[in-house]
Amino acid sequence: MTSRSGTGVADRVTSGIRDRVGDSTTRPDGAQKTRGEFAFSSDLWMDAMLWGKTLRSPHVAARIRSIDTSPALAMPGVRAIVSAADVPGRPTFGLETPDQPVFASEVVRYHGEPVAAVAADHPEAARAAALAIVVEYEPLDPLVDPEAAISAPPIHPDGNVFRHLVIRHGDTGATGDVVVEGAYEVGMQDQAFLGPESGLAVPAEDGGVDLYVATQWLHVDRDQIAASLGLPVDRVRLYLAGVGGAFGGREDVSLQIHLCMLALRTGRPVKMVYSRDESFFGHVHRHPARMWYRHHATRDGDLVKVEARIVIDGGAYLSSSNAVISNAVCFGPGPYRIPNALIEGYAVRTNNPPCGAMRGFGAVQACYGHEAQMDKLAAALAMDPVELRLRNALERYDRLVTGQLLTGAVPVREVIRAAASHPLPPTPDPAGPMMALPGGAGATADPAHVRRGVGFAVSMKNIAYSEGFDDFATARLRLEAGVDGEPIAVVTIATAEVGQGFVTLAQQIVREELGIDRVVLGPASTVDVGSAGSSSASRQTWMSGGALQLSCVTLRSELVMRAAELWECATAQCIFDEVGVVRVATGERLSVQDLLAPAPLETEQEYHHRPTKALDADGQGDAHLSFMFAAHRAVVDVDPELGLLRVVQIATGQDVGKAINPVQVTGQIEGGIAQGIGLAVMEEIVVTEGKVRNPSFTDYLLPTILDMPDVLATVIEEPEPGAPYGAKGVGEPPTISSGPAVLAAIRDATGLPVTRAPVRPEDIALVWDQGTGKASRA
Amino acid sequence: MPPEGEVPVDTAGETGAPAESPAYVQADRYELEVNGTRETVEDAWLGETLLFVLRERLGLPGSKNACEQGECGSCSVLLDGVVVCACLVLAVDAIGSHIQTVEGLTASADVTDIQSALVASGGVQCGFCTPGFVVAVHELLRRSPDADEMEVREALSGNLCRCTGYGRILEAVRDVQRSRAQSSTGQTLSGRPFGEQSFGAQSFGGSGDVA
Numbered sequence: 001m002t003s004r005s006g007t008g009v010a011d012r013v014t015s016g017i018r019d020r021v022g023d024s025t026t027r028p029d030g031a032q033k034t035r036g037e038f039a040f041s042s043d044l045w046m047d048a049m050l051w052g053k054t055l056r057s058p059h060v061a062a063r064i065r066s067i068d069t070s071p072a073l074a075m076p077g078v079r080a081i082v083s084a085a086d087v088p089g090r091p092t093f094g095l096e097t098p099d100q101p102v103f104a105s106e107v108v109r110y111h112g113e114p115v116a117a118v119a120a121d122h123p124e125a126a127r128a129a130a131l132a133i134v135v136e137y138e139p140l141d142p143l144v145d146p147e148a149a150i151s152a153p154p155i156h157p158d159g160n161v162f163r164h165l166v167i168r169h170g171d172t173g174a175t176g177d178v179v180v181e182g183a184y185e186v187g188m189q190d191q192a193f194l195g196p197e198s199g200l201a202v203p204a205e206d207g208g209v210d211l212y213v214a215t216q217w218l219h220v221d222r223d224q225i226a227a228s229l230g231l232p233v234d235r236v237r238l239y240l241a242g243v244g245g246a247f248g249g250r251e252d253v254s255l256q257i258h259l260c261m262l263a264l265r266t267g268r269p270v271k272m273v274y275s276r277d278e279s280f281f282g283h284v285h286r287h288p289a290r291m292w293y294r295h296h297a298t299r300d301g302d303l304v305k306v307e308a309r310i311v312i313d314g315g316a317y318l319s320s321s322n323a324v325i326s327n328a329v330c331f332g333p334g335p336y337r338i339p340n341a342l343i344e345g346y347a348v349r350t351n352n353p354p355c356g357a358m359r360g361f362g363a364v365q366a367c368y369g370h371e372a373q374m375d376k377l378a379a380a381l382a383m384d385p386v387e388l389r390l391r392n393a394l395e396r397y398d399r400l401v402t403g404q405l406l407t408g409a410v411p412v413r414e415v416i417r418a419a420a421s422h423p424l425p426p427t428p429d430p431a432g433p434m435m436a437l438p439g440g441a442g443a444t445a446d447p448a449h450v451r452r453g454v455g456f457a458v459s460m461k462n463i464a465y466s467e468g469f470d471d472f473a474t475a476r477l478r479l480e481a482g483v484d485g486e487p488i489a490v491v492t493i494a495t496a497e498v499g500q501g502f503v504t505l506a507q508q509i510v511r512e513e514l515g516i517d518r519v520v521l522g523p524a525s526t527v528d529v530g531s532a533g534s535s536s537a538s539r540q541t542w543m544s545g546g547a548l549q550l551s552c553v554t555l556r557s558e559l560v561m562r563a564a565e566l567w568e569c570a571t572a573q574c575i576f577d578e579v580g581v582v583r584v585a586t587g588e589r590l591s592v593q594d595l596l597a598p599a600p601l602e603t604e605q606e607y608h609h610r611p612t613k614a615l616d617a618d619g620q621g622d623a624h625l626s627f628m629f630a631a632h633r634a635v636v637d638v639d640p641e642l643g644l645l646r647v648v649q650i651a652t653g654q655d656v657g658k659a660i661n662p663v664q665v666t667g668q669i670e671g672g673i674a675q676g677i678g679l680a681v682m683e684e685i686v687v688t689e690g691k692v693r694n695p696s697f698t699d700y701l702l703p704t705i706l707d708m709p710d711v712l713a714t715v716i717e718e719p720e721p722g723a724p725y726g727a728k729g730v731g732e733p734p735t736i737s738s739g740p741a742v743l744a745a746i747r748d749a750t751g752l753p754v755t756r757a758p759v760r761p762e763d764i765a766l767v768w769d770q771g772t773g774k775a776s777r778a
Numbered sequence: 779m780p781p782e783g784e785v786p787v788d789t790a791g792e793t794g795a796p797a798e799s800p801a802y803v804q805a806d807r808y809e810l811e812v813n814g815t816r817e818t819v820e821d822a823w824l825g826e827t828l829l830f831v832l833r834e835r836l837g838l839p840g841s842k843n844a845c846e847q848g849e850c851g852s853c854s855v856l857l858d859g860v861v862v863c864a865c866l867v868l869a870v871d872a873i874g875s876h877i878q879t880v881e882g883l884t885a886s887a888d889v890t891d892i893q894s895a896l897v898a899s900g901g902v903q904c905g906f907c908t909p910g911f912v913v914a915v916h917e918l919l920r921r922s923p924d925a926d927e928m929e930v931r932e933a934l935s936g937n938l939c940r941c942t943g944y945g946r947i948l949e950a951v952r953d954v955q956r957s958r959a960q961s962s963t964g965q966t967l968s969g970r971p972f973g974e975q976s977f978g979a980q981s982f983g984g985s986g987d988v989a
Contacts, residue, residue, distance in 0.1 A: 024900075026897050026898055026900075027897060027902060029905070030896070030897030030902045030905075031889050031893065031894075031897055032905075033897075033902050033905030033908045033909075034889060034892075034893035034894075034896050034897060034902060034905075034908050034909070034912050035840065035880065035881070035883075035884070035889060035893065035909075036838075036839070036840020036841065036842075036879070036880035036881050036908075036909040036912075037840065037881075038905055039839070040839075040842070040905075040906060042839075042842075042843055043833070043839035045834070122823065123830075124823060124825065191940075192940055193904070193906075193940055194842070194844040194845075194850065194852060194904070194906040194907055194938065194939075194940050195842070195844065195904065195906040196843065196844065242905075243904060244842075244844070244904050244905070244906030245903075245904040245906060245940050245941055246904075247940070273843065275846055276844070276845040276846060276847060276849075433928055435928055435931075435932065436928070441932075498904060499903035499904025499905065499941045500903070501903065663899070663900040663946070664900060666900060666945070666946065667900045667903055667941070667942055667943075667945075667946050669943075670942060670943035670944070670945035670946065671903065671940075671941045671942045671943040672943070673943055674940075674942075674943035674944070675940075675943075696845070696847060696849070697845045697847065697849035697850055697938065698847065698849055702938050702940065703943075704935045704936075704938065705931045705934045705935050705937070705939075705944040705947070705948070706931050706932065706935045708943055708944045708945070711943065711945055
């Protein structure tokens with residue numbers, strides 16, 4: 001096992017071919033992106049294209065009495081209006097179960113649900129026409145309390161409980177010497193990718209449609225679109241347009257079906273670009289969660305049992321709620337050895353905005369609970385919180401509360417020690433710049449009253465799809481001689497590049513396996529290659545990386561076979577090395593260039609990960625492929641009188657298996673931490689009685705460059721058995737325990753219980769007694 | 779907070795019966811000076827923002843449309859040398875001004891030292907915020923070449939990035955400051971070839987024309 005700190009990792013150079021696995025290769029699309037020339041999905045255009053606009057419900061729950069589009073259709077420049085009655089095929093869509101209407105027909109179940117869509121000559125004409133559609137609603141009482149939803153009358157034919165999952169492990173009646181209990185809450189976070197939902201649909205001569213769109217999974221979008229259009233899948237062709245971030249928010253269909261319907265109806269290309277306001281209504285969010293925990297331990301600090309009840313609010317439609325609650329429950333206790341457990345989870349349907357995938361899903365919410373509990377337990381035991389975590393840390397060959405035996409790399413202690421061993425920041429300088437204090441440019445804090453706290457949190461999450469899902473990725477690789485004779489590798493893979501840098505890794509993998517410097521990536525589409533699966537669950541390095549590696553190995557064998565034929569010898573006599581094929585007996589060589597001269601080579605390979613199993617009635621089973629671990633230490637300055645905060649530093653240790661591109665790994669760690677801090681201290685979609693109150697970047701706050709602290713990162717490289725190059729995913733862990741560490745630091749600074757994320761100023765200031773300098777009530 | 783209109787996602791629209799001749803139809807012809815070139819805008823609604831006109835009428839989509847309400851900086855352009863959000867400027871209000879967009883920073887296929895550093899340091903992920911950062915960093919280092927970290931952070935605090943957490947972007951700015959300080963020619967903004975990076979790019983370059 002090796003670890004490396006900081007970010008200045010020197011590149012490795014091997015045999016003349018640079019930018020291989022392990023190097024900090026730069027992005028192939030980087031220069032284009034800095035020049036503004038990379039075409040994102042909102043940058044597309046065609047001659048004579050129309051503009052689409054969605055009409056959305058202003059009501060949280062309502063019956064639709066009537067829709068009158070005639071005044072809107074009569075407006076100048078308006079070419080078509082479509083609504084539920086116009087959906088040619090399946091009226092619903094959904095990632096797992098198609099329970100969500102393409103357009104609301106009889107009933108509206110959430111604020112902002114699509115009701116109709118317009119195509120017009122100009123975006124302003126489309127917007128004006130959408131406003132002119134007359135919809136008669138009969139408002140209904142919304143169901144907005146997730147606890148009440150469990151037993152309330154169903155608001156959807158499929159019922160209100162998406163999934164009820166119970167884990168019973170060991171002796172559920174066991175008790176410990178020391179027991180701590182707590183209730184915790186996490187708010188609704190938005191992915192807030194910067195590139196809004198957008199795309200261009202072009203009607204095709206075969207009666208089908210070509211859709212250029214930003215998404216996380218082309219093939220599953222295609223299947224849902226084709227079903228609703230009533231078309232065979234081969235007549236719905238998706239091409240990945242430039243994706244301006246995703247973070248889970250592009251897993252579900254948003255404008256895809258609407259756009260295709262408008263293009264087919266008008267016979268013209270139609271472009272649609274959500275405004276930022278609409279984007280907040282147009283995609284699923286991170287599930288808000290309410291959690292109750294009770295931890296039992298011995299007097300020595302060994303965990304005896306974890307009891308928990310976790311309720312997540314899935315909003316109006318299913319999306320990926322079933323997988324989210326599974327993660328919340330499976331990883332509910334965190335990365336600790338738990339002999340006995342009783343954990344219950346509910347994912348429920350309400351009239352709140354639909355929730356689904358966001359970076360770290362399920363594990364993020366649970367981490368706020370289990371890590372607050374570990375601190376509470378440490379306090380009850382008078383133990384150091386880091387010591388308590390080290391004492392109970394999972395190791396290889398331990399079992400999870402699902403009974404799954406851990407056979408891979410489990411460097412929990414290593415990530416904890418790495419995070420804890422970074423230097424702490426200097427103590428605050430009372431004479432330092434006001435900008436560096438809580439409140440920043442507002443210059444509101446009294447430096448003498450600012451308190452500093454330090455908090456710690458550890459997390460785990462699964463990689464790739466779980467619970468028996470046949471998770472696979474497909475890659476196509478072609479080797480050909482370029483015009484100058486030098487070999488070129490052409491990679492065709494439907495992997496959604498959403499910013500994570502798979503395009504860089506793809507080039508590195510081909511260079512590593514074949515020693516070919518020129519690696520060209522073809523467009524990602526549903527046309528030329530099979531599914532790559534979703535760019536989510538930290539899975540593409542492993543899955544698409546695995547498919548590409550397999551393709552390389554396949555063509556390497558074919559190069560060896562070509563050499564053996566030319567030499568008329570056994571393939572066992574031929575070895576592929578960095579430069580080409582060597583004949584062992586004679587030392588003769590054939591370069592890749594020589595071997596490709598007669599004809600190109602091509603292969604398409606599917607990579608499936610080891611099968612996983614369903615969870616049984618007691619929540620037991622080998623449901624997951626592999627696990628990632630991370631630890632975070634946060635240093636936070638708090639001005640308790642105003643409830644203002646400044647995160648000063650985050651130190652982290654992260655288990656990555658192998659850093660295929662160290663700079664990109666650093667970028668994932670820092671970016672993931674920014675989203676974790678955001679959830680901890682500022683990001684929340686405020687929903688009252690089902691209504692979204694802050695759908696804008698004015699009212700929904702994202703961390704700016706002034707909010708981001710210094711990040712000190714140590715990457716732990718313990719190779720994961722069975723994973724290509726031993727690499728685990730890296731995207732999600734930074735978002736999981738960074739936020740809980742920040743809350744722990746706020747508790748440390750103030751002594752307040754702080755049980756809810758995000759922490760709002762009033763959560764501190766209104767319970768702070770200025771006279772005593774302590775919590776006035778807990 | 780938005781009003782609760784028929785379309786909850788829009789705040790600018792008025793509900794009610796459609797007018798005979800909606801406001802958006804009022805069109806005109808005008809000229810803008812963009813990246814040193816006079817561009818004619820034909821038959822355009824006068825309510826269009828500079829961002830819309832650049833992106834949709836003049837073929838300059840480098841300025842990005844992340845929020846279109848002046849919060850994110852992804853549409854940053856220079857208007858008579860001052861960084862503005864193009865989404866908050868009516869195109870017709872920019873008549874007579876010098877407009878410089880990210881596309882105008884370099885000749886074709888060149889990148890500036892700032893653009894090069896952003897790529898090399900890992901400051902680019904999805905890239906949607908990148909053009910705005912490029913414009914803002916150019917303007918910052920022209921104005922204040924030796925800006926300390928707090929000044930850099932303050933100057934860039936109007937540019938949101940959702941992918942990077944800003945660490946690699948700060949690193950890129952530091953790299954440029956260091957190399958410019960070491961360079962005898964100092965403050966050059968001229969581009970330098972970035973040829974090896976142009977190979978193997980995803981084939982979504984150039985214009986957004988998919989026809």
